[in-house]
Amino acid sequence: MVKIIVDCFGGDKSPDANLDGALAALSSIPDLQLILTGDATVIEGRLAGRDYDASRIEVVHAPQVIGCEEKPTDVIRLKRDSSMMKGIMMLRDQDDIAAMVSTGSTGALVTGALVRVGRLRGIIRPAFCPLLPTMDGGIVGICDSGANVEVTPAHLRQFAIMASLYMENVYGVKSPRVALLNVGKEEGKGDTIRQEAYGMLKDTDCINFVGNMESRDLLSGRYDVVACDGFSGNVLVKATEGTALELLKKLKKDIFSRTIYKVGALLMKRMFMEEKEFMNYQNYGGSVLLGTSKVVVKGHGSSNATAVAKCIEQAWKMETSGLSSKIEEAVSKYEHYEE
Amino acid sequence: MVKIIVDCFGGDKSPDANLDGALAALSSIPDLQLILTGDATVIEGRLAGRDYDASRIEVVHAPQVIGCEEKPTDVIRLKRDSSMMKGIMMLRDQDDIAAMVSTGSTGALVTGALVRVGRLRGIIRPAFCPLLPTMDGGIVGICDSGANVEVTPAHLRQFAIMASLYMENVYGVKSPRVALLNVGKEEGKGDTIRQEAYGMLKDTDCINFVGNMESRDLLSGRYDVVACDGFSGNVLVKATEGTALELLKKLKKDIFSRTIYKVGALLMKRMFMEEKEFMNYQNYGGSVLLGTSKVVVKGHGSSNATAVAKCIEQAWKMETSGLSSKIEEAVSKYEHYEE
Numbered sequence: 014m015v016k017i018i019v020d021c022f023g024g025d026k027s028p029d030a031n032l033d034g035a036l037a038a039l040s041s042i043p044d045l046q047l048i049l050t051g052d053a054t055v056i057e058g059r060l061a062g063r064d065y066d067a068s069r070i071e072v073v074h075a076p077q078v079i080g081c082e083e084k085p086t087d088v089i090r091l092k093r094d095s096s097m098m099k100g101i102m103m104l105r106d107q108d109d110i111a112a113m114v115s116t117g118s119t120g121a122l123v124t125g126a127l128v129r130v131g132r133l134r135g136i137i138r139p140a141f142c143p144l145l146p147t148m149d150g151g152i153v154g155i156c157d158s159g160a161n162v163e164v165t166p167a168h169l170r171q172f173a174i175m176a177s178l179y180m181e182n183v184y185g186v187k188s189p190r191v192a193l194l195n196v197g198k199e200e201g202k203g204d205t206i207r208q209e210a211y212g213m214l215k216d217t218d219c220i221n222f223v224g225n226m227e228s229r230d231l232l233s234g235r236y237d238v239v240a241c242d243g244f245s246g247n248v249l250v251k252a253t254e255g256t257a258l259e260l261l262k263k264l265k266k267d268i269f270s271r272t273i274y275k276v277g278a279l280l281m282k283r284m285f286m287e288e289k290e291f292m293n294y295q296n297y298g299g300s301v302l303l304g305t306s307k308v309v310v311k312g313h314g315s316s317n318a319t320a321v322a323k324c325i326e327q328a329w330k331m332e333t334s335g336l337s338s339k340i341e342e343a344v345s346k347y348e349h350y351e352e
Numbered sequence: 353m354v355k356i357i358v359d360c361f362g363g364d365k366s367p368d369a370n371l372d373g374a375l376a377a378l379s380s381i382p383d384l385q386l387i388l389t390g391d392a393t394v395i396e397g398r399l400a401g402r403d404y405d406a407s408r409i410e411v412v413h414a415p416q417v418i419g420c421e422e423k424p425t426d427v428i429r430l431k432r433d434s435s436m437m438k439g440i441m442m443l444r445d446q447d448d449i450a451a452m453v454s455t456g457s458t459g460a461l462v463t464g465a466l467v468r469v470g471r472l473r474g475i476i477r478p479a480f481c482p483l484l485p486t487m488d489g490g491i492v493g494i495c496d497s498g499a500n501v502e503v504t505p506a507h508l509r510q511f512a513i514m515a516s517l518y519m520e521n522v523y524g525v526k527s528p529r530v531a532l533l534n535v536g537k538e539e540g541k542g543d544t545i546r547q548e549a550y551g552m553l554k555d556t557d558c559i560n561f562v563g564n565m566e567s568r569d570l571l572s573g574r575y576d577v578v579a580c581d582g583f584s585g586n587v588l589v590k591a592t593e594g595t596a597l598e599l600l601k602k603l604k605k606d607i608f609s610r611t612i613y614k615v616g617a618l619l620m621k622r623m624f625m626e627e628k629e630f631m632n633y634q635n636y637g638g639s640v641l642l643g644t645s646k647v648v649v650k651g652h653g654s655s656n657a658t659a660v661a662k663c664i665e666q667a668w669k670m671e672t673s674g675l676s677s678k679i680e681e682a683v684s685k686y687e688h689y690e691e
Contacts, residue, residue, distance in 0.1 A: 082538075148598050148601070148602055159535055162535060162542055162543040162546075163543045163544075194587065196498055196501060196582070196583060196586040196587075199421075203501055203583065204501040204502045204583060205502075207501075227586075227590050227594075228586070228587040228588075228590040228591035228594060229590035229591065229593055229594025229597075230594060231591060231594060231595075232594065232595060232598045233598070243535070244535060244542065244543060244584060245583060245584045245587045247535040247566075247567070248533065248535075248567040248584045248587050248588050248591070249567075249587050249591050251566050251567040251568035252567035252568065252570060252587070252588050252591040252592050252595070253591050253594075253595045254568055255566075255567060255568030255569060255570060255571065255592075256570075256571060256591070256592045256595040256596055256599075257595055257599060258568075259487050259571045259572070260595075260596060260599055260627075260631075262487070263487055263627070263630075264627065267623050267626070267627070268620070268623070271623075273619050273620075274619065274620050274623050276616075276619055277615075277616040277617065277618070277619030277620035277623075278616065278620065279616070280612050280613065280615055280616030280619075281607070281612075281613050281616035281617065281620075284606050284607070284610070284613050284616075287606070288599075288602070288603065288606070291602075292599075
């Protein structure tokens, strides 16, 4: 049995989306055991009458609520009875719990995971690795996308190694093509951090480094992993998602501007639905935190039940693929930089 | 008369696009005088038989060719007879020449402009400011987008001031809403550079600072200027353009996958053409270099005649609006940081 904690509060659609997602994951993954944290009365009320194997679910009461504006450091100190912090403390303290999924505050989750759960052996900085769909039907992982706004070349190398192993072990990508996000393709582009990282990545045997990538090529399907600092990675992911959403919104608005367009769009309804699904990040799971000593998956704040189920599945795959020990083994071959 | 140099070689579609663009600008702007640099035999051959006022065009022979892989520092030293460097030297040496437009190598143009033409009084670092269309039909300027991959908070403040004056004086945007590109909207987000820049921007009276902007909101129409370092600005602009292009490509491919979609698309043909034009950066002119002592506009490498004409028009507007002296006056009020 793989034991995973699901933080049932904190997302825009929680607890319903989180509970529905939990039950969906439970029925699709036979060896899954779930611990649901949050207001037990609410959770049990929502689960009453639903069809599921009660022996595979444990509800842990954690009634405290985390406010939007609360500082992560305050959350981990003062909100020990919140659904998130209760989950994090259990993840730390109980050896038989493998992972945690949350759709709550990113800052609080990262800080909680780093301070309470800790890092894998040899990892300097854990990093987020969300996925985006590529135009050839594949996916690309972007690491880091916000956990570390300031980085060194050695951090970038670890992000590349972790994300490459993640894509290979969890998504079955053979010899993932790893790129360094930069302002131009040629070697020597970018700031001193990028220039130094380029050389380091070239010399890292355990990854398939294919050079610099410009942000315009993210969705081209030519890359499986992009290594970047958390600042520009965050800009990259949000600009890509934002542009896609804004364009789809504009298309929709323009379609409704003329009757003939509406007729045309009716004929293309299925296609437009598919485009919308294609760009819907809910279908690609959460942003996993790579490098923490136990698996932590951050679902988007607006996650629906499908997205939550995907996050649980990701966490389960990360655990059962033995990703953590593979990461520890890989990074041990390279110089370890203490902070 | 406003004298502007047009570098006629270096772009993917030069010299034809550059010459056609030059003639188009000449006929739409009455007080424009153009100096065309490049292989004079080729230029004069292409102009022969065309209908234009020959007294308003001067051709300057500069036959050297700049290779794709040449280092900018080598170009400015060794390629003085290239169309770009000839133009830059004339821009520097002749007081009556106001501006230069080029579609050639970005690196060589920036280096040439900085080293040979120099900066406006008080400007620490000139910066690129390309424009993107917003969903409400407006435009947004992104400054810097690649000239400076490493910046300080004081640089960011100057980028904000320059771009704000640019949007106001060249595009008539009243009290431009200036944002700082960051990983979250709240004050205190980002690295130490962003945190410090936020405070500085808040205290800069001559701009309308509206806070942090996440990259997903770039096209929302809520911002007129985005201040950023050249690295993340480059990531932002290229990710936005790239996503739009990839999505339009995907739409087209999907339309051709089924007959009924083709029929639907036929009814929506005009709309799709408009969407394509909307996202076509050729329509939004070049990336102007703000802060150099004379106006320099960089057109996209793939610029067509329309794009080149737009770049010339931009350069003319920058010159006639007195932007440079307004920038010098504005930055003089704030502490000057020597490099």
